[in-house]
Amino acid sequence: MPILTKEEAKALLTKVLSYSKADECEVNINGSDGGNIRYARNSVNTSGAISTTSLVVSSSFGKKSGVATINEYDDASLEKVVRRSEELAKLAPENPEYMPFLPQQEYGPESPTFSPVTAKVGPKERADAVAQSLQVSKDAKLNAAGFLENSMGYSAMMNSKGLFAYNTSTDLAFNITMRTSDGKGSGYATRGYTDFSKLNAGKDTAVAAKKAVASVTAKAIEPGKYTVILEPTAVAVMLENIFFDMDARQADEGRSFMSKPGGKTRLGEQLVDPRVNIMSDPWNKELPGATWSGDGRAQQKVNWIEKGVVKNLYTSRYWAAKTNIKPIPFPGGLIMEGGTKTLEELIKGTEKGILVTRLWYIRTVDPQTLLLTGLTRDGTFYIENGEIKFPVKNFRFNESPVIMLNNLDEMGIPERTVSAESNANYLLPPLKIRDFTFTSLSDAV
Amino acid sequence: MTGVGLTATMVQGMPAFGRQITVEEALTPVDVQLKKKMADIALNAARSKGASYADVRIGRYLNQVVSTRETRVDNISNAESYGLGVRVIANGSWGFAATNNMDNDSIAKAAEIAVAIAKGNAKLLTEKVQLAPQKGFGEVSWKTPIEINALEVPIPEKVAMLLEVNKEAMKAGAKFVNSNLFMINEQKYFASTDGSYIDQDIHRIWPNFTVTKVDSAGGKFETRNALSAPMGMGFEYLRPKDEEKIKGGPVTMYKKRYDILEDVKEAVAHVEEKLKAKPIAPGKYDLVLDPSHLFLTIHESVGHPTELDRVLGYEANYAGTSFLTLDKWESKKFNFGSKQVNIIADKTQPGSLGAVGYDDEGVKCGKWDIIKDGILVNYQTIRDQAHILGLKESQGCCYADSWDSIQFQRMPNVSLAPSKEALSAADMVKNVEKGIYMFGRNSYSIDQQRYNFQFSAQLAYEIKEGKIVGMFKDAAYQANTQEFWNSCVKCCGQDDFRLGGTFSDGKGQPGQASAVSHGSATTRFNGVNVINTGRRIG
Numbered sequence: 015m016p017i018l019t020k021e022e023a024k025a026l027l028t029k030v031l032s033y034s035k036a037d038e039c040e041v042n043i044n045g046s047d048g049g050n051i052r053y054a055r056n057s058v059n060t061s062g063a064i065s066t067t068s069l070v071v072s073s074s075f076g077k078k079s080g081v082a083t084i085n086e087y088d089d090a091s092l093e094k095v096v097r098r099s100e101e102l103a104k105l106a107p108e109n110p111e112y113m114p115f116l117p118q119q120e121y122g123p124e125s126p127t128f129s130p131v132t133a134k135v136g137p138k139e140r141a142d143a144v145a146q147s148l149q150v151s152k153d154a155k156l157n158a159a160g161f162l163e164n165s166m167g168y169s170a171m172m173n174s175k176g177l178f179a180y181n182t183s184t185d186l187a188f189n190i191t192m193r194t195s196d197g198k199g200s201g202y203a204t205r206g207y208t209d210f211s212k213l214n215a216g217k218d219t220a221v222a223a224k225k226a227v228a229s230v231t232a233k234a235i236e237p238g239k240y241t242v243i244l245e246p247t248a249v250a251v252m253l254e255n256i257f258f259d260m261d262a263r264q265a266d267e268g269r270s271f272m273s274k275p276g277g278k279t280r281l282g283e284q285l286v287d288p289r290v291n292i293m294s295d296p297w298n299k300e301l302p303g304a305t306w307s308g309d310g311r312a313q314q315k316v317n318w319i320e321k322g323v324v325k326n327l328y329t330s331r332y333w334a335a336k337t338n339i340k341p342i343p344f345p346g347g348l349i350m351e352g353g354t355k356t357l358e359e360l361i362k363g364t365e366k367g368i369l370v371t372r373l374w375y376i377r378t379v380d381p382q383t384l385l386l387t388g389l390t391r392d393g394t395f396y397i398e399n400g401e402i403k404f405p406v407k408n409f410r411f412n413e414s415p416v417i418m419l420n421n422l423d424e425m426g427i428p429e430r431t432v433s434a435e436s437n438a439n440y441l442l443p444p445l446k447i448r449d450f451t452f453t454s455l456s457d458a459v
Numbered sequence: 460m461t462g463v464g465l466t467a468t469m470v471q472g473m474p475a476f477g478r479q480i481t482v483e484e485a486l487t488p489v490d491v492q493l494k495k496k497m498a499d500i501a502l503n504a505a506r507s508k509g510a511s512y513a514d515v516r517i518g519r520y521l522n523q524v525v526s527t528r529e530t531r532v533d534n535i536s537n538a539e540s541y542g543l544g545v546r547v548i549a550n551g552s553w554g555f556a557a558t559n560n561m562d563n564d565s566i567a568k569a570a571e572i573a574v575a576i577a578k579g580n581a582k583l584l585t586e587k588v589q590l591a592p593q594k595g596f597g598e599v600s601w602k603t604p605i606e607i608n609a610l611e612v613p614i615p616e617k618v619a620m621l622l623e624v625n626k627e628a629m630k631a632g633a634k635f636v637n638s639n640l641f642m643i644n645e646q647k648y649f650a651s652t653d654g655s656y657i658d659q660d661i662h663r664i665w666p667n668f669t670v671t672k673v674d675s676a677g678g679k680f681e682t683r684n685a686l687s688a689p690m691g692m693g694f695e696y697l698r699p700k701d702e703e704k705i706k707g708g709p710v711t712m713y714k715k716r717y718d719i720l721e722d723v724k725e726a727v728a729h730v731e732e733k734l735k736a737k738p739i740a741p742g743k744y745d746l747v748l749d750p751s752h753l754f755l756t757i758h759e760s761v762g763h764p765t766e767l768d769r770v771l772g773y774e775a776n777y778a779g780t781s782f783l784t785l786d787k788w789e790s791k792k793f794n795f796g797s798k799q800v801n802i803i804a805d806k807t808q809p810g811s812l813g814a815v816g817y818d819d820e821g822v823k824c825g826k827w828d829i830i831k832d833g834i835l836v837n838y839q840t841i842r843d844q845a846h847i848l849g850l851k852e853s854q855g856c857c858y859a860d861s862w863d864s865i866q867f868q869r870m871p872n873v874s875l876a877p878s879k880e881a882l883s884a885a886d887m888v889k890n891v892e893k894g895i896y897m898f899g900r901n902s903y904s905i906d907q908q909r910y911n912f913q914f915s916a917q918l919a920y921e922i923k924e925g926k927i928v929g930m931f932k933d934a935a936y937q938a939n940t941q942e943f944w945n946s947c948v949k950c951c952g953q954d955d956f957r958l959g960g961t962f963s964d965g966k967g968q969p970g971q972a973s974a975v976s977h978g979s980a981t982t983r984f985n986g987v988n989v990i991n992t993g994r995r996i997g
Contacts, residue, residue, distance in 0.1 A: 275678030456911035
């Protein structure tokens with residue numbers, strides 16, 4: 015089924031709702047068209063095109079609800095999926111935390127989540143981009159392994175309370191690892207865009223190639239506490255863990271790093287350095303997001319951490335009503351304000367430190383302090399007197415992003431980056447951090 | 460995916476898998492002769508368009524989840540994903556296409572697209588696909604040997620069981636409890652131009668819970684997860700049997716039958732102990748590792764680096780490569796571990812997550828040595844990479860997580876062989892001067908070539924002068940893979956051998972999940988570096 019326009023989606027969802035006999039009914043539909051191409055050992059190994067659509071019906075009788083899903087759109091199938099959700103609702107136990115569906119919400123102006131250029135990208139454009147990347151690899155006599163994926167999609171929802179929401183979006187992800195033929199050097203680059211025309215696969219591959227060549231003959235230096243400069247993609251995998259745990263209920267229940275002794279939370283408290291401002295904004299041009307969440311709540315511009323103080327936590331509608339707080343949904347993307355310096359300028363102003371271009375295999379060690387472990391990867395360099403002196407062997411770290419943001423030294427210019435752990439996109443600066451804790455060495459390249 | 464916002468794709472109660480169906484629909488399989496007819500349409504279309512080889516997978520993947528929290532049901536999902544994927548070789552290159560429109564024209568069209576993609580990719584190829592020969596098996600079938608089909612057990616019975624677990628936990632003093640039951644049935648039909656028509660019915664189950672206690676005044680909380688294992692079994696796994704329990708140590712452990720009510724009561728007591736546990740002093744410790752913990756260390760430090768596609772660089776951009784390069788294997792003397800270390804790959808092991816009759820490219824599954832008396836002797840591979848090892852046939856390690864995913868090399872069950880001596884866990888503990896006895900999986904992280912890892916456990920008991928004297932908190936061990944396996948001094952015997960496993964091991968781009976088991980008996984490692992992970996914030 016093709017991507018539906020707003021009017022087509024409205025007509026289809028109105029029809030689905032007309033079959034409902036439940037107390038309340040809500041319908042979500044989404045669809046996407048996209049494709050990917052994967053290469054390794056300087057050769058394409060897999061590629062595919064993926065088209066998916068799904069219609070989800072939620073029906074409720076009192077506090078009992080049932081959900082049914084379908085991907086067929088003839089009248090009989092649509093009526094069947096409504097009936098099935100109603101049958102499941104009748105069989106379900108009462109949910110004491112059930113919340114009635116929302117009436118129409120105010121969503122603000124449309125956000126620029128859709129790029130017509132990206133929407134037209136097909137196998138040829140993907141292959142052309144990969145050919146550029148492979149050419150860089152061939153010229154530099156390196157080994158390339160990479161992945162390019164793009165999609166266009168829409169989502170819409172309607173319910174029996176009169177709510178209707180619609181959004182279209184495009185996405186592109188490109189990531190590339192370049193390795194030297196002797197396996198002693200490795201470099202990486204990752205990009206996420208709404209607009210395909212911003213992609214320069216050759217340039218990104220060249221960045222990864224430069225890191226690969228520069229990281230050969232890495233020296234072992236003692237693990238310990240170091241001043242580090244984290245490139246934005248390394249910042250992403252650390253900071254997103256703060257965000258994943260900013261749920262109000264978890265905090266109130268005493269089981270997150272946001273909980274405090276005595277049953278209180280850190281909401282309203284100074285958590286990190288006063289220069290830290292973290293927000294989300296669906297209308298940000300570099301990182302646009304949907305203006306509504308899957309349960310119909312409006313996405314707003316939200317300050318999560320302002321001048322280092324925790325300003326808001328996200329929450330379910332049930333918990334918000336129970337605890338009398340604003341029902342802020344989990345947002346689409348995170349933005350951290352930065353400074354005015356480039357990465358090169360941050361390096362220039364560093365007497366002794368380590369440049370971390372990527373962090374990998376991040377896992378929570380202790381949810382109470384948000385202590386994380388993981389490793390540097392694909393290019394780690396020793397800095398002395400404002401210059402990169404030599405590549406160093408990879409380290410394992412054990413560090414909390416909360417402690418890290420308390421040891422903030424300097425911030426650079428934010429850029430759109432991608433977490434290689436969650437694939438989420440963020441707008442983040444490179445960060446210079448004091449006393450970052452490396453606990454052991456790794457021989458991995 | 461920023462465009463639609465993270466929550467826009469996570470609709471309340473919506474599964475991330477397939478379409479919701481009734482329980483009755485789930486119990487009606489697709490007729491095998493119809494599957495054969497559809498498969499032949501795809502194979503004939505592929506051949507007529509110029510494919511030199513083709514295989515087709517018709518998959519019906521059923522996934523049921525029941526989730527509860529304290530006194531209420533969080534989610535019940537009963538979903539199906541059904542469709543067909545065609546893979547071909549044309550002009551020496553792979554091509555793949557998939558459809559969930561199961562009419563003749565759509566099936567033939569998918570095969571045509573796969574051939575067109577193969578021909579397109581051939582232009583960017585550096586070496587042609589070399590497929591290890593595989594004889595056709597004709598029409599054959601295989602089924603997980605289950606006693607009770609978990610999907611036939613009424614959902615209310617499962618809800619009642621989980622709510623009973625929660626009730627027991629709350630009664631015993633837990634502040635919070637979440638319990639879940641995951642059930643998977645893969646109905647897979649494979650056919651290829653080699654002449655195989657393979658019908659398989661594969662079942663997996665995983666009960667799990669987390670109990671939490673909070674020390675509000677101190678601002679601390681602790682949790683303990685179930686010490687169950689995900690298994691390639693039916694609902695019989697949840698029917699306890701005394702002979703399948705190991706008692707006498709600090710924790711009751713389970714073999715092929717699990718007692719969830721007993722485990723949850725013990726878990727609450729453990730959480731209470733964890734809140735009062737002594738912070739560990741960093742340093743070298745002898746580790747006694749229970750199979751419920753050791754399985755993940757085996758998975759990460761032995762399973763992944765012996766995947767041949769990683770060794771060759773196919774995963775360089777995502778999961779990484781491997782330190783176990785071909786020259787180490789060719790030398791026939793790379794001492795991966797001590798002489799006690801015998802690691803076996805086995806896709807036939809009863810009860811395991813990875814047990815199937817045939818893999819996803821029609822290869823009959825078997826068993827082989829990977830590490831023999833501490834030496835690296837083999838890898839894990841599939842048909843188009845077998846020639847690199849000089850093998851005449853594939854080892855049967857091909858898997859795709861869905862009909863619309865491309866099959867590729869995935870880990871078989873990889874297990875540490877038990878000792879031939881009848882040693883018990885008490886024998887592992889008794890001579891340890893300064894050590895830790897660890898149970899259950901917790902935090903895990905390893906580098907992209909699998910040299911350096913860090914693991915922690917659900918439970919870490921202090922061993923002092925051969926006796927268990929209390930519980931440690933904040934303990935994690937860091938090691939180099941080769942050093943760690945060379946510090947392995949002894950394993951328990953077959954009586955203590957148990958499976959652990961993971962339901963969703965991630966690999967590939969786009970990412971695919973697979974389920975795999977790792978067996979071992981309780982094993983001792985001497986002089987491993989342990990760190991303290993305790994920190995303070997705010």
